[in-house]
Amino acid sequence: MAIHYSKYFHVEHKDFISKGVYNGYLDKDSLLHIDPLLLKGCKIPEFQNAYDEFLQYFKDFIPLAKFVRKTDTSDRFFKQIVKRFTLSEIPNTGLGYSTGNTRGRxxxxxxxxxLANSAYEIISAGLIEPEIFCLxxxxxxxxxxDRISDMTLSILQKNILLYTQRVAKELNIPTKRYACLGEYFNVPFYKRKPVHFIPMCLLTDLPIARDYDEIDDVCRYNTELKRKVAKIIGISWKEYKEYKKPDWKHIILNNKECYDAAISFYxxxxxxxxxxxxxxxxxxxxxLMEEILEKFPFDFICSTDVNTRNKVYEFTMAICKQFKHLVEDNRLSEVFYRKNRTPDETDWQMLLYTVADTYRTAGGFDIAITREDNPGVGEIDFHITRGTKANTIIEIKRSSNQNLYHGYRSQLAAYIRAERATDGIFMIIVEDDNYEKIKNNLAVIQEDMKSKGEYVPEVIYVNGNRQVSASNPEYHNPVLP
Structure with missing residues (x-):
């Protein structure tokens, strides 16, 4: 499980949220980043003037560029521009995205x-609006x-440290003295590096891309701006979609109308x-899952003096029944129903997996849980094993799944054979009024399987409909057998 700030610093998640602080990760990056546009009009004391400070950073290139005589680092003014564009990633912010790598660059x-060459070229052309650097x-x-976010973090590091210092004090989080930018700040640390808290209101989601360098291609701003510029120069979408960054740079910097449109747009x-x-x-x-599960301990003794196969099956069955109880009686699935969102099959799979893995870790059970393993006949939802002696497969299907009966009769059996598993459990998330019909149909299938000497997996039904609070007058929560 990922380590969130709240977990590491022993503060409740809701306390971070109540203060509007991003409860980020300490051991992995997220799919979020800082958008400089969100600095506009920010009311947080430490960031009230942050947008102007961000733009001023680029305005300060103007006097340097005027004295540059040659664009290499032997020129002291050009070297200063290079230095201002040399920005290290700020540690422990939990932001950014790059496939196969949890560190920004x-x-x-x-x-x-x-970038220094570009800044010199832009300013020398008389284009001095700092917003051009935001593009x-x-x-x-x-x-x-991702890099724009890293740049913003670096430029505004003092603001962020002051914010972190205040938040840490208000939440009673232990701090250490940290020297930075010629000042001292009292901030939390993780692995000998300072933690930087980020306001939630400054974050936006980073688009999904196949790799780091494609992220810019799917940002919403770029497509809109490209269309505006393309219209000015009279090219069609079919033509401009093939343009690369150097093409857009040439067009915007060498066409005053396009430049003005780009600046006005931003x-x-x-x-x-x-x-x-x-x-x-x-x-x-x-x-949220961890905090919920901590309230409902899982009592299971995993002794070694019992047959391993039976014990793994018992553990798996106990997890499934605990999951059923949490969903039907403790509204566990409410995390999926926020703002009228409806969970899909993957959500249910991940929910059960998270429950199983959290209890496994908390209880120190010597059992492995593998998700989406593919033995060659398709992806198994997940299976629980102990060494090579025991393997119980779990297959989850929503009641609306058209392959529900095929999944029970054929798919699960194929997984069991491919994995040489010892047992299987079939879980049905009932989201309609067809429980009796499904149960009767499966009973017929099970009788047929028994008559042919086939293995008949256990079926667990879970009421997956949104559960109304017991305090609601309309409360009616049918618990399925």
Missing amino acids: GISGALSIQ MQLIEDNMGA KGLTGVAYDFGTDAKEQYLDI
Whole structure:
């Protein structure tokens, strides 16, 4: 399970949320990033002037560029521009996205020189509006939303440290003295590095891309701006969709009308903050789950003096029954129904997996839980094993699934054979009024399987409909057998 700030610092998740502080990860990146547009009009004391400070950082390139005589680091003014574009990733913010890598790359080396050259070119052309630097993900190679976020964090590090210092004090989180930017701050630490708390209102979700450098291609701002610029120069979508960053850079910097349109477009933009209420990227699902499960301990003794196969099956069955109890009696699935969202089959699979893995970890059970393993006949929802002696497979289907009966009769059996599993459990999430019909149909299938000497897996029915609170006058919560 990922380590959230609240877990590491022993503070309740709701306390972070009540203060509007992102309860980020300490051991992995999220799919969120800071959007500089969200700094506009920010009411948080430490960030009230942050947007102006962010733009001022780029305005300060103007006097330097005027004295540059040659664009290499032997020129002290050009070297200063390179230095200002050399920005390290700020540690322990839990932000950013890159496939196969949980660390951002910051800005340094050849990229810093590239950006310094661009800054000199832009300013020398008389284009001095600082907003042009906010469009770097559109016109500069190797610059995406992730790096813009890293740049923003670095430019505003003092603001963030002051904010972190205040939040840590208000939440009684232990701190250490940290020297940075010629000042001292009292902030929390993780693995000998300072933690930087980020306001939730400054975060937006990072688009999903196949790799780091494609992130900019799916940002919502870029497509809109490309269309505006394309209209000015009279090219169609079919033509401009093939344009690369150097093409857009050339067009915008060499066509005053396009440049003015780009600047006006950016100035008129309003940032869209990530909706933590819906939490489509499930940034808080795991921590909400953990807090719920801590309230409902799982009592199971996993002794070694009992047949291993039986014990693993008993553990798996106990987990499934506990899951059923949590969903039907403790409204566990409410995490999925926020803002009228309806859970799909993957949600139910992940919910059961999270329950099983959380209890396994908390109880220190010597059992492995594997999700979406593919033995060659399809992806198994997950299976629970202990060494090579015991393997219980769990298959989950919603009652509305057209392959429900096939899943029970054929699919689960194929998984059991492929994995040489010892047992299987079939869980049905009932989300309609067809429980009796499904039960009767499965009874016929089970009798046929018994008559042919086939293995007949256990079936567990879970009422997956949204559960009304017991305090509601309309409360009626049928618990399925």
